[in-house]
Amino acid sequence: MLERDVVVVGAGPAGLAASIEAAKAGADVLLVDLNMKPGGQLFKQIHKFFGSSAHRSGTRGFEIGKMLLAEAEEAGVEIWLQSTVIGAFPGNLIAIEKGTDGGNKEVITMRAKKLIIATGASENVVRFKGWTTPGVMGAGAAQTMINVNHVKPGKKIVMVGSGNVGLIVSYQLMQAGCDVVALVEAAPKIGGYAVHAAKIRRAGVPIYTQHTVVEAVPGEDGTVCKVVIAKVDDHFQPIPGTEQEIEADTVTIGAGLKPATDMVKLEKCQLTFNGPFGGFIPLHNDRMETSRAGVYVAGDATGVEEANTALEEGRIAGISAVESLGLIGESEAEKKRIEIWGRLEALRMGPFGERRQIEKNNILAEYEEKIGTAVEME
Amino acid sequence: MSLINTGYLEPEELRELQKLPSEERYQKGPVAVIECVQEIPCNPCEAACRFGAIRIGDPITNLPQCSHEKCTGCGVCVSKCPGLAIFVVNKAYSETTATVSFPYEYMPVPEQDMAVTAVNRKGEPVCEAKVVKVLNPAAFDHTPVVTVEIPKEYADDVRSIRRLQEAD
Numbered sequence: 357m358l359e360r361d362v363v364v365v366g367a368g369p370a371g372l373a374a375s376i377e378a379a380k381a382g383a384d385v386l387l388v389d390l391n392m393k394p395g396g397q398l399f400k401q402i403h404k405f406f407g408s409s410a411h412r413s414g415t416r417g418f419e420i421g422k423m424l425l426a427e428a429e430e431a432g433v434e435i436w437l438q439s440t441v442i443g444a445f446p447g448n449l450i451a452i453e454k455g456t457d458g459g460n461k462e463v464i465t466m467r468a469k470k471l472i473i474a475t476g477a478s479e480n481v482v483r484f485k486g487w488t489t490p491g492v493m494g495a496g497a498a499q500t501m502i503n504v505n506h507v508k509p510g511k512k513i514v515m516v517g518s519g520n521v522g523l524i525v526s527y528q529l530m531q532a533g534c535d536v537v538a539l540v541e542a543a544p545k546i547g548g549y550a551v552h553a554a555k556i557r558r559a560g561v562p563i564y565t566q567h568t569v570v571e572a573v574p575g576e577d578g579t580v581c582k583v584v585i586a587k588v589d590d591h592f593q594p595i596p597g598t599e600q601e602i603e604a605d606t607v608t609i610g611a612g613l614k615p616a617t618d619m620v621k622l623e624k625c626q627l628t629f630n631g632p633f634g635g636f637i638p639l640h641n642d643r644m645e646t647s648r649a650g651v652y653v654a655g656d657a658t659g660v661e662e663a664n665t666a667l668e669e670g671r672i673a674g675i676s677a678v679e680s681l682g683l684i685g686e687s688e689a690e691k692k693r694i695e696i697w698g699r700l701e702a703l704r705m706g707p708f709g710e711r712r713q714i715e716k717n718n719i720l721a722e723y724e725e726k727i728g729t730a731v732e733m734e
Numbered sequence: 735m736s737l738i739n740t741g742y743l744e745p746e747e748l749r750e751l752q753k754l755p756s757e758e759r760y761q762k763g764p765v766a767v768i769e770c771v772q773e774i775p776c777n778p779c780e781a782a783c784r785f786g787a788i789r790i791g792d793p794i795t796n797l798p799q800c801s802h803e804k805c806t807g808c809g810v811c812v813s814k815c816p817g818l819a820i821f822v823v824n825k826a827y828s829e830t831t832a833t834v835s836f837p838y839e840y841m842p843v844p845e846q847d848m849a850v851t852a853v854n855r856k857g858e859p860v861c862e863a864k865v866v867k868v869l870n871p872a873a874f875d876h877t878p879v880v881t882v883e884i885p886k887e888y889a890d891d892v893r894s895i896r897r898l899q900e901a902d
Contacts, residue, residue, distance in 0.1 A: 404816035406776035414778030545739045551817030553741035558894040560857030706773035706795035
């Protein structure tokens with residue numbers, strides 16, 4: 357039977373940071389990711405990140421990804437790519453399917469003394485007439501096409517959603533040489549950072565607030581050739597008679613993300629529903645430990661935020677896991693956690709962050725109330 | 735705030751939310767104009783300024799404060815701001831013209847002496863402009879800073895240029 361001190365699921369910023377902290381403390385760390393490359397969404401992020409200059413802000417996301425990978429390698433983290441956790445069993449056992457169809461696929465049973473779940477989030481969809489027409493895709497898919505595969509998804513894009521994903525991907529589509537002919541937002545105001553909106557306004561992108569897509573119309577070749585948008589009322593319902601047609605070959609949907617909870621459900625961690633964080637999320641304490649002893653969470657899987665907060669939460673999970681393995685002392689771990697929570701608090705300030713701080717506090721309080729120190733032991 | 739409804743700032747709004755250089759300071763030469771008006775956790779501009787002109791402090795959600803007296807208009811902060819929200823304006827460029835420097839992360843990058851169309855915060859064409867400088871050193875990490883010369887009366891409006899088309 358294979359065994360590792362710490363198994364981390366998901367090699368995005370949270371999983372990488374957790375792995376690095378754990379491996380630096382001397383743990384045998386295995387990092388498992390279903391993708392062909394590690395880094396999660398970081399390698400798609402070609403823009404300079406916000407944050408504190410003491411913590412690599414102003415650095416482009418993919419450069420942060422490179423630094424983290426180098427650090428993980430240096431710390432001796434073992435990484436299994438194209439590998440998916442498909443089962444969880446009593447005795448800290450997990451089943452990992454390694455390899456792909458047509459390749460050397462095998463299922464490996466692994467005992468993970470500590471498990472860190474950093475599975476990220478998935479995109480929400482918006483349904484409208486013609487939403488399955490070729491040319492309609494998630495904003496994340498479009499971002500992968502341009503920034504990872506260097507393929508334009510189309511020439512004329514209609515972006516749905518004005519959160520930071522919609523705004524940033526619109527900008528990056530123009531950097532790739534596409535035209536963004538409209539950005540449509542159902543709410544009365546722009547959801548993301550004003551500076552991101554200002555960038556695409558300067559580039560001449562019209563922003564239609566209180567509008568939605570009602571139809572993606574296929575052309576002769578069956579792919580999108582025009583998009584019908586309309587004004588919406590206060591209940592986000594299209595107002596008849598306000599439709600307008602926009603010539604476009606691509607619709608990209610940036611309508612928010614929801615935490616990927618398959619793995620925490622597999623581990624039977626107790627969940628709670630949290631709207632602002634994107635849906636169901638695992639309850640956790642300030643050590644990032646779930647209702648299950650030895651099972652930790654970090655990053656967007658605990659509530660959708662951004663790469664900086666994911667990184668910091670990952671660090672806490674890694675430190676707490678090696679503390680409970682006895683690899684670092686309690687006082688050292690506590691000192692580091694206090695520092696990191698301080699940085700997280702700074703990242704969760706201001707008009708965009710304070711809501712997330714309140715929700716995070718609620719989750720920690722709910723954990724204390726429902727679980728407290730009575731974590732479920734194996 | 736119209737910025738979060740529409741994506742652009744009306745000049746009056748900007749004046750309310752950020753301390754802008756005085757006309758007197760503008761007449762002395764290039765100076766940074768910071769159009770960062772939301773309290774987001776971000777502070778690379780503070781570390782970017784080697785003259786200590788930009789202050790954010792603690793907490794990092796504070797809006798940047800620029801000492802226009804200390805600012806030399808060097809433009810390093812323009813390339814370092816992740817939000818691309820800092821510009822350098824020189825209203826003393828010539829008798830009749832001013833320059834505006836802005837970050838420009840599209841391909842192709844304009845070249846010196848090129849004739850371009852200057853646009854305002856809404857992306858609307860304002861006037862014709864001439865590219866007088868393009869700075870793109872490695873330290874700017876692929877955020878070139880482009881400076882265009884424009885008639886002086888448009889110095890508070892022009893914030894970018896119409897994107898150049900790829901020759902394909």
